[in-house]
Amino acid sequence: MLGAIRRLLRGGGPDPREEARLEAQRITERAEQDAKSRLIEAQEEALAARHASEADLRASEADLREAEADLRRARQDQQRHEERLGAREASLDRKSGELDRQDQRLRTRQQELDTRQEEIEHLVAQERERLEAVAQLTSAEAREKLMGLIEEEIRDDVNRRVRAAEATIKDQATDQARSFVATAVQRVASEVTTESTVSVVPIPSDEMKGRIIGREGRNIRALELATGCDVIIDDTPDAVTLSAFDPVRRQIGKVALARLVSDGRIHPTRIEEQVEKATREIEQNIREAGEQAAGEARCPGMPRDLLNVFGRLLYRTSYGQNQLRHAVETAHLAGMLAEEMDADADIARRGALLHDIGKAVDHEVEGTHALIGGDMARRFKLNDTIANCIEAHHDEVEMTSVEAVIVQVCDAISGGRPGARRESADRYIERLRALEEIATSFDGVRQSFAIQAGREVRVLVDPDRIDDLESMRLARDITRRIEEGLTYPGQIRVTVLRETRATEVAR
Known part of the structure; x- marks a missing residue:
């Protein structure tokens, strides 16, 4: 206070030394407070570290005690395992000893059996010599004679049994098959074939042959080119013969030539017109024939394109038998037999109706008509059973259904009945x-x-x-x-x- 008054008296300004001292005092007080606070914090951290160390130590001691307990248990388990192993070794030693004793007994027994076997073989040899001396036959001769007697007796017995079984089966099968077939054939009652496989066009006179040939052969060349047939003009009076592998083409040529002969105007342009007209007419006949045959055979819903191919059989013959009529007849027979045998009559009829459809195109497609027909049936998405009936009716593939067997049998009945076919x-x-x-x-x-x-x-x-x-x-x-x-x-x-x-x- 006095210092302040003096300072005021001296000039009224603050004393720098006093301020420095006060500042130093304040700094010292703050440093002491910081030191105290840091000391307190350090003590607290040391105390926390001590507590954490003590906790870790206690955890380590607990883990150590647990590990010691596990070790004791492991030692106890090992001791028990060793005891069990010892007991098992003792048991194996006992069993090994027992096996050794059994083996010794078996060897002794085997020796006794070998001795008895030798004695038996010796006795058998003595008896065999005695029998050979009495019968005056060696053992090989006696065995051969006995086998011959047994073989002859067995053969006679087998012959009797086979003959009896075959006779019984044949009688039963023959009676039933004869009944089925006779009924089916009587119900169909188709006519005897009279159709010829040769296409002959009658002409009014031999003068018409020259007009058919035309100047320098242009008419006959145009006709052959338009129809695909060979026109044969020979010494046969009042007739011209058409030859072609395709029966449809041959029929087109026959119709066109008959109209040309009837009209009298024969030249290349007229020939093309008549062939085109005959082609349309024959195609219409083929469609109608296919649809009519399917309806007659009770096979509705057949693909139209398939029936157009099937109708070509109207102009196809085999041994003089028209193939379209043969197909319809076979379908009727197959339906009747299938009904008698509780088979699927619809599949049997369809397979029988189409069984020869491959003949309609076999001159155009390589392969047998049965396999061609099966491929066509599958191409038109028919039932696989129907396709198998078609391709298996000549045993070219294995039959997979009873309907296929029925189709094959009916095909043979239709072709083999009296008057169905003829041959040279x-x-x-x-x-x-x-x-x-x-x-x-x-x-x-x-x-x-x-x-x-x-x-x-x-x-x-x-x-x-x-x-x-x-x-x-x-x-x-x-x-x-x-x-x-x-x-x-x-x-x-x-x-x-x-x-x-x-x-x-x-x-």
Whole structure:
């Protein structure tokens, strides 16, 4: 206070030293306060670190105690495991000893058995020598004689059983099949074929032949080019013959030529007009024939394009039998047999109706008509069973349904019934000769005769070389060879005759 008054008296300004001292005092006080606060913080941190260390130490001690407990338990488990191993080793030692004792007993038993076996073999050898001395036969001779007697007895018994079984099966199957087939054939009652496979156009006079040929042959060339047929003009009076692999083209040529002859105006332009007109007319006939055949066979809903192809069979024949009529007849038969056998009559009819559709295009597509027909059926999205009926009716693929069997049987019935087909005399004689040659090609056959217009072959065999069982096998082998090597309508029966004659002379 006095200092202040003095300062005021001296000049009224503050004393720098006093201010420095006060400032130093204030700094010292703040430093002491900071030091105290830092000391307190350090003490608190040290205390917290001490507490954390003590906690970690306690946790470490707990972990150590737990590890010691685990170690004790592991040692106890190891001790128990060692005890079990020791007990197991003791048990194995006991079993090993027991096995050794059993092995010793078995070896002793085997030695006793070997000794007894030697004694038995010695006794058997003595008995065999005694029997051979009594019977005056060696063991091999006796065995052979006994086997021969047994084989002969078994063969006779087998022959009797086979003959009895075959007779029973044939009687039952023949009666039922005869009933089914007779009923179906009587209900169809188709006419006898009279159609010819040759396309002949009648002309009023031989002068017309020159007009058909035309100047420098231009008319006949135009006709052949437009129809695809070969026009044959020879010495045959009042007739011109058309030849072509395609029956539809041949029919178009026949219709066009008949109209040209009737009209009398024959020149290239007129020929093209008539051929085009005949083509439209034949195509219309084909469509109508296909639709009419499908309706007659009770097969509605057939694809229209497929029926257009199927209708081409109207102008296709086989052995003189019209293929369209044959297809309809086969469909009728298949439907009747399927109904009798509780099969699917609709599939049977459709498969039978289309079974020869491949013949409509077999001159255009490579392959057999059965396989071609099956491919066509699948292409038009018909049922796979129907396609199999078509492609399997000549055994070119395996049959997968009873309907396929029915179609094959009905095809044979339609083609093999009396009057259905006809063949030339040369082909008929050739088929008879082939049948006899196949039969006589087997060993043990003396003679063979084809009878009943080639529908049966009778085979005479040597009784000293062929027994009863071999006779049945021979009949089956000949049948198989005929099926593989010949083409024929209907079916052929093979009968093997074996005759044994015993002759004695009374004196």
